[in-house]
Amino acid sequence: MGRGDVAPSVQALRLTSCYQIVIEGIVSDLTDGSAEVWSNRFEQGLNPVIERFNASIGFDIALLQEDLDGSIAHARMLGNCGVISAEEMTQIERGLETIRAEAASGAFQPDIADEDIHFAVERRLIALLGPVGKKLHTGRSRNDQVGTDLRLWLRRRIDELDQQLLQFQQALLGKAESHRQTLIPGYTHLQRAQPLCLAHHLLAYVEMLQRDRDRLVDVRGRVNISPLGAAALAGTSVPIDRKQTASTLDFQAVYANSLDAVSDRDFAVEFTAAAALVMAHLSRLAEEVIFWASEEFAFVRLTDRCATGSSLMPQKKNPDVPELVRGKCGRVFGHLQGLLTMIKGLPLAYNKDFQEDKEALFDVVRTTCDCVEAMTILIEEGLEFCPKRLSSAVESDFSNATDVADYLVAKGVPFREAYQLVGSVVKHCLEQGILLRDLSPQQWQAFHPAIEQDLLKALEPQQVVAARISEGGTGFVRVEEQLIQWRSQLG
Numbered sequence: 001m002g003r004g005d006v007a008p009s010v011q012a013l014r015l016t017s018c019y020q021i022v023i024e025g026i027v028s029d030l031t032d033g034s035a036e037v038w039s040n041r042f043e044q045g046l047n048p049v050i051e052r053f054n055a056s057i058g059f060d061i062a063l064l065q066e067d068l069d070g071s072i073a074h075a076r077m078l079g080n081c082g083v084i085s086a087e088e089m090t091q092i093e094r095g096l097e098t099i100r101a102e103a104a105s106g107a108f109q110p111d112i113a114d115e116d117i118h119f120a121v122e123r124r125l126i127a128l129l130g131p132v133g134k135k136l137h138t139g140r141s142r143n144d145q146v147g148t149d150l151r152l153w154l155r156r157r158i159d160e161l162d163q164q165l166l167q168f169q170q171a172l173l174g175k176a177e178s179h180r181q182t183l184i185p186g187y188t189h190l191q192r193a194q195p196l197c198l199a200h201h202l203l204a205y206v207e208m209l210q211r212d213r214d215r216l217v218d219v220r221g222r223v224n225i226s227p228l229g230a231a232a233l234a235g236t237s238v239p240i241d242r243k244q245t246a247s248t249l250d251f252q253a254v255y256a257n258s259l260d261a262v263s264d265r266d267f268a269v270e271f272t273a274a275a276a277l278v279m280a281h282l283s284r285l286a287e288e289v290i291f292w293a294s295e296e297f298a299f300v301r302l303t304d305r306c307a308t309g310s311s312l313m314p315q316k317k318n319p320d321v322p323e324l325v326r327g328k329c330g331r332v333f334g335h336l337q338g339l340l341t342m343i344k345g346l347p348l349a350y351n352k353d354f355q356e357d358k359e360a361l362f363d364v365v366r367t368t369c370d371c372v373e374a375m376t377i378l379i380e381e382g383l384e385f386c387p388k389r390l391s392s393a394v395e396s397d398f399s400n401a402t403d404v405a406d407y408l409v410a411k412g413v414p415f416r417e418a419y420q421l422v423g424s425v426v427k428h429c430l431e432q433g434i435l436l437r438d439l440s441p442q443q444w445q446a447f448h449p450a451i452e453q454d455l456l457k458a459l460e461p462q463q464v465v466a467a468r469i470s471e472g473g474t475g476f477v478r479v480e481e482q483l484i485q486w487r488s489q490l491g
């Protein structure tokens with residue numbers, strides 16, 4: 001780019017990924033459309049502060065690819081319907097592809113004067129093609145255009161997020177497969193409850209993530225409906241074919257009502273709600289990893305790949321990754337609230353308030369994807385379970401107390417009676433500072449004559465876990481079934 005092409009006083013915005021933008025100090029004047037945007041009704045330009053306040057190009061440049069895709073579909077349809085000539089249709093499509101190439105090379109750098117990505121593209125097209133470029137916007141408004149772009153963008157991001165969630169499930173499954181026989185204390189109220197097979201614990205997250213993925217499929221269905229051709233709010237008198245643009249863009253249907261088409265942002269709320277649950281699930285695991293890694297638990301060791309040190313205390317190893325994941329939930333939950341508040345009370349149809357949907361949605365996608373990716377790496381290479389520490393943990397508590405009750409139940413003692421009895425056994429042991437396994441056969445007999453020698457075997461943690469073979473339970477045979485089922489489902 002030569003020096004003559006730049007206007008150093010204006011800040012340009014550069015897209016560095018599908019949702020990240022950096023501000024640079026220079027801008028090209030490629031779009032060169034000194035505010036020929038509005039109709040001749042306008043005599044004065046915008047106050048510069050208001051121009052900046054109004055502009056969305058700083059973030060909606062992320063929609064560039066989708067804006068080009070949508071415009072190409074629209075131009076083809078206009079050509080096929082005879083609204084523009086075949087020659088014009090080809091010229092417009094080539095012009096739009098030129099803009100795509102310019103964006104790839106970094107030459108397309110719209111600025112604040114372009115207001116938003118839709119104007120930026122249109123103005124560049126007009127600069128490239130002249131009068132033919134002015135035909136693109138026939139039978140369409142920015143209102144249906146922006147809705148189309150955002151849906152196309154979100155549809156792609158949903159597919160990417162789904163892939164990342166799949167990889168996360170695979171990472172958890174891999175860990176679970178290598179811990180088929182490892183035990184871990186199970187908790188309720190964060191109090192030791194009953195020992196578990198570690199694979200069973202990890203598979204619980206695989207289940208949650210599957211629900212997250214199912215929810216995304218469901219949301220995707222409602223994202224995948226075309227508003228294009230609803231025009232500003234009322235449809236158009238131009239003989240367009242909405243089904244044609246919808247099918248070119250792979251939408252499964254078109255909105256039946258033009259007002260609803262341009263003013264529906266339910267899909268943004270729904271997606272954010274689905275992402276909020278993903279984040280909630282990640283943060284539950286994050287919280288567990290944080291306390292597992294503490295010296296008090298020491299169930300896992302953080303590897304150097306995913307842990308950080310302290311600037312002051314040389315002995316420290318900090319679980320920054322799960323802490324950040326836990327902390328980032330606030331953003332996504334906040335955006336859900338923000339989006340709901342944004343649409344609440346809006347009269348039909350389009351209102352500029354909708355411009356606020358983008359930064360929220362972009363941040364939701366970036367935050368959620370980043371967190372899923374980071375947690376996947378954490379599981380794959382960031383932590384190692386400490387089997388010795390885990391087995392000594394499950395051996396030194398009363399988490400086998402229920403099994404004494406179950407033993408008595410098998411001998412015909414009613415459960416509530418057995419439950420009360422084991423309560424007094426535990427009380428006795430606590431007073432003596434001993435565990436259940438430390439009681440002699442005579443002591444057991446004194447508590448209940450039905451108790452025989454074989455109880456001791458039933459109280460061993462491996463046996464306690466192995467015995468829980470009800471459907472969905474932590475018994476090794478049940479967990480094995482689950483591991484096989486997930487492996488065949490996830491590949």
Ligand code: ARG
Nearest residue numbers: 056116142143146350354355
């Ligand atoms: N930048 C706008 C948005 O994000 C595009 C639509 C503008 N339409 C309008 N009538 N002002 O929603």
